[in-house]
Amino acid sequence: MKKSTLRFLWISLISALTLCIGVFVWITTYMVRQSSEALHKVGTIYMSQMSTQLKLHFNLLIDLHLSEAEGIIEQVSSGLSDSAGGTRIRLDAGGENNSFTYLSLYAEDGKNDVLRGETVEIIDEADFIDSLNHGEKKVAAGVTESGEMLLLLGVPASYSMEGGTSSLALVAGLPMKYVGESLSLDIGETLVYSHFIRKDGRFILRNADAGEDSYFERILSQKGIDGKTPQEMVQEMKEAIAGEEDYSVVVEIDGERRNTYFTPLPHSDWYLVSVMPYGTLEEPILTLGRQRIVTTLAGSGLIMITLLIIFFLYFRMSQRQLTALKEARKKADSANHAKSEFLSNMSHDIRTPMNAIVGMTAIASANLEKTEQVKDCLQKITFSSKHLLGLINDVLDMSKIESGKLTLNLEQISLRETVDSIVNIVQPQIKMKNQQFDVFLQDVHTEEVLCDGVRLNQVLLNLLSNSVKFTPEGGTVHLTMREEPSPKKDTFIRIHFYVKDTGIGMSKEFKERLFEAFERESSSQVNRTEGTGLGMAITKYIVDAMEGTIEVDSEPGAGSEFHVTIDVEKAQMLEEDMVLPEWNILVVDDDEQLCRSAASALKELGAVSEWASGGESALRMVQARQETGDEYQIILLDWKMPGLDGLQTARQLRRKIGGEIPILLISAYEWGDIEEEADAAGISGFIAKPLFKSTLFHTLSHYMGVSSDAMKAEELYKPELGGRRILLAEDNDLNWEIADMLLSEYGLEIERAENGQICVQKYDQSEPGFYDAVLMDIRMPVMDGYAAAKAIRASGRVDSDIPIIAMTADAFSEDIQKSAACGMNGHVIKPIDTALVIQLLQKYIRPGKGS
Structure with missing residues (x-):
């Protein structure tokens, strides 16, 4: 089995490596091809922009010199002398001022009077004269007797010529070399150079790189490229020029690939041919391609080494995984055992309170006439029910934790x-x-x-x-x-x-x-x-x-x-102004930390405090104060202390100080457990641990005559609940009966709604303020409590802020958050704590409002 696995791994390794190399070679070939196409596209875009710039520059140059020629005509026309001789002199002077090397008047039949420069032979003269006859401004090329190429600019102008004829146009000339220099057409630091050609391909203005008389001849003398013959390429060029279209093509001149772009020039029958050699841009692409191939092979080798390492590590990892799997299985068995034991314990723990509930219920039912025994049974049922509820809550909480929803x-x-x-x-x-x-x-x-x-x-x-x-x-x-x-x-x-x-x-x-x-x-x-x-x-x-x-x-x-x-x-809130009079207060407790903490809190409240660590010390300190006449005005006394406990100390203090000074008993136990004995010992009141500063302030305020705004506000905020109407949304009959009986004992008038929809209907049909609060179950048919709460809040009525308290078995934090988000004021968990419900109703029902 090990050999077959090893063979499988080697075959997989070789197959994976072969696939990787094949994929990398294909990607490289594809990318090189795409790079060439991208290079052509980039070149075309670049050439198009360059040609557009040159074309614009040419147009501006021609327009400038045409304007200069027209300016000569305007100057001559505004002159004082109208004799033919004077006109010719001023035309010649205008030509000289504008640096024209040639100036001539042309008639409709092509005859001309040369005003300045040598006689010129116009190339394509017939087309040039025809355009001038149509009143157009026209550009042409001409050759002087000495062989210099001129740029000719014709503008309409009517003057007397020799022989008595009238001129059609004024033609001004500039050296074509000047145009080339102005447009920077020659090869320079940039990669682009340009030619001007006629429609038949002959050069008007050519770059020094071109030796032929015709651009088409130049192409025909070269080899084809990309499957096209020179003849096919020239034919495509002629068709584009005939249609006056822009045209882009890659040609090969003297073994070098060149991106060539054709575009027509304004005011003429010429074409601008812009050329960009590929060599400078192509070499980096080819170098990059070679580097890619080398990188691909190196990457493939690295992959092979990596795969070998991975497959080697796989053997080791598989062994560790087998070991870990055994451990996991052992843990799973242990967890299953723990859960089985848990279920066994739960079975016992749940049955124990359930047995008490069932048993005590049976005993109470059999002894209804024995009030004390029934009361005892009910107390035990209550205790067992709470214990059972705690067990259930633990299990539900653990379920939430394991699902990540707590x-x-x-x-x-x-x-x-x-x-x-x-x-x-x-x-x-x-x-x-x-x-x-x-x-x-x-x-x-x-x-x-x-x-x-x-x-x-x-x-x-x-x-x-x-x-x-x-x-x-x-x-x-x-x-x-x-x-x-x-x-x-x-x-x-x-x-x-x-x-x-x-x-x-x-x-x-x-x-x-x-x-x-x-x-x-x-x-x-x-x-x-x-x-x-x-x-x-x-x-x-x-x-x-x-x-x-x-x-x-x-x-x-x-x-x-x-x-x-x-x-x-x-919490960001205004702190209550808690200030006590500068009374002398004695704190007595066997715990030194409690004494120091209470004394510090009393000092912050404004009182003067001292502390004693036991009953005997307290008696001595009280005796010393009596002798000086500066007695303590309140004594705080712990109940359970070693030696003299709180009650014993209180009795002896009363014999010393009489009954005027308040003695308050400090305890974490219920006051009801010791109230009788404390009264007999002379205790004035009770203060519950822990001794927070607010606890000390509110308790001592009663004995110091201090008015507490917070206490008054709290008392005003707790209305009597007798006669208040409560709308209870509850679909379960038994839950409704329990809630009705428990809450009716407080004088509340309870009205039932069997689901959320009925609850909303009753609210809508009632007069504003008829109901004082709504107790809302959550899970109900037709309409649940969330939707019902939202509907009430969105009703727009003046009492849409009526207190709504969720009363539900949905007990988790997200349930409380959802209730609040739906506009509910509070959240009570079933089985309901009646005291908590009453406390919330007292908190939220507005005072001074009754039914």
């Missing part, structure tokens, strides 16, 4: 709202596992940025959920956010997110595969934890799409720390 949706977001939202989402999981949770800020000064908020949420939730999931009960999970200048531009900032836990950690080997799809570490602890193995792959893809980085530091049994870095652009 995109980012750049929008203005608040980092404070983003982190607050994430903290609220993970709190139930933290609470369920009784874990210690905290959020820290470091040097965060920018809150409004341009980013894909949904994807940023997804990244942080994936990391926090993993930390909570793989951290045992009683463990610790921390989220830290730090800001620094971005190396990109001044308009960007760099944000660092750190998610640290005291969980089970991971092995070095698994860390290398952590961000691969379907990967889960195989251990008893991991196997007991539900998950798809896709979260980290999706997280890595999103971070890469944001042009950021993600790193992990982990040891088995020592927990893990994920570090995400992204550069985001600052």
Whole structure:
């Protein structure tokens, strides 16, 4: 088999080489032929232009001297003396002044009176006299008695001649040599030279290169060219001249190819013959042709060597490919195994919440009279449903990533709202596992940025959920956010997110595969934890799409720390004027970084702040302030601290400072969990971590009597929803029933449209302002939500800006972008979060407008 392959390769090589040489030789031959034709065309174009220039120059020269001859006539006609003798004298004087060497009066019968110069014999005299009899200005050639060739110019003129006859014309003459010099017809530095010939081919003015009396005789004395005989070539020339046409031909004179161009001259029966030798232009073409042949052969040799090298390398490459194929097959088998394992895990992970949903539904149905038990079942169903939805979202996201369709949706977001939202989402999981949770800020000064908020949420939730999931009960999970200048531009900032836990950690080997799809570490602890193995792959893809980085530091049994870095652009907006009174504020927390960050933010707001690292230190500092009479006016107190915790410290502070000074509890936990105990300890209020500058300002403003324009605007912007009419476009009966029941509890009046077309019809048929908002499903029969939204926006009604919120199962970034492009104000993903729908309705429904 190897010999037959080698033979095949050699035959292929020789065939390819032969084909290449044949193709190159054909191309070379073809190009040489094309070059010759191109040379002829270029020569013809060049000769045509040169002939046109010479013809124009000749015409100007003849017109000049004809004008001079006419000028002589005008001067004589304006003279005082009208005697014949005086006229002849003045004509002669005019001829001398204009450098004419010959001057004569001609009668109709050809008789002439020579006024100046020798007697001249006119060539083709009959044609010349005939043209003058017709009143034309005419040019002819003549020979003097001494044999000099003259250029004769005849212009109509009537004067008395000897014998009593009247003249027909005045004829002036110039040496033909003068014409040749004026037109530069001789061979010079240019490649072109010219002749003047008569229609019968005889030379009027010839170049020194021509020895014959007739140009036709010159051609007939040479050899033919390109398959034409001299006789055929002369016949073609005569036919072109007879038809007064321009004519171009290649002739061979004395063994040299010459491009020859014929064109008629004005005021005469002459032809201008321009000649350009081929030698100077042809030699480079021939040299180029020889060089092409040499280059072709060299190229063919190079190709042969290249082909030999290629075929040699092919053997080596084929061996490597076989090895790579084996590796690829091994990886494919491994991937198939991983996917099979993934499907097995998914089967277990999906069935687990489904089992809980089905089981709890059955239990609730069997115990409808037991309210508490039904409530407990519904809570478990809700939790299992959200977990199941998360699994489905992971699979769908991975499908989008593998097809390359996952995109980012750049929008203005608040980092404070983003982190607050994430903290609220993970709190139930933290609470369920009784874990210690905290959020820290470091040097965060920018809150409004341009980013894909949904994807940023997804990244942080994936990391926090993993930390909570793989951290045992009683463990610790921390989220830290730090800001620094971005190396990109001044308009960007760099944000660092750190998610640290005291969980089970991971092995070095698994860390290398952590961000691969379907990967889960195989251990008893991991196997007991539900998950798809896709979260980290999706997280890595999103971070890469944001042009950021993600790193992990982990040891088995020592927990893990994920570090995400992204550069985001600052949002262009007017910053709120946040200024607090110069109150003395004490920040108490066992985390020094939190204390320093909060103290720095308070200083930027205008307050005077100090910080203490624990309850005991806080008590001493408060005591010292009391003794000086300059007491703290607000105390911010962390809930969970070593030694004296927040509540214990609050009780002792109340005994020292009384009940006047506000004490606010700092915590990342829900206020509802500790509200009763906090009230009993003398806590005045609650401030949620993380302590953004805006969070501090808006919370402390309530206790300092500061009016916040932003807060007032927000309150004015949130109307009561009772009695508001909402048009809900939904084709699915069950979805309609669920939405109607959930939203009606807020006092909303819900009206249904079964598809987009009905939705548009109801909107068109209603009075302007009848509906306060539209909740729009996307995938509907007859007309989908996108088309319906566009139709409403294009209606031209005064309320065409009615809030339209997409309420759909299309959950990806491109779906959100498409909704916005169609004029929708918001995008809610099914299964709907009722609180989010109400929040969006409060945001977009105009205040002061009711049904």
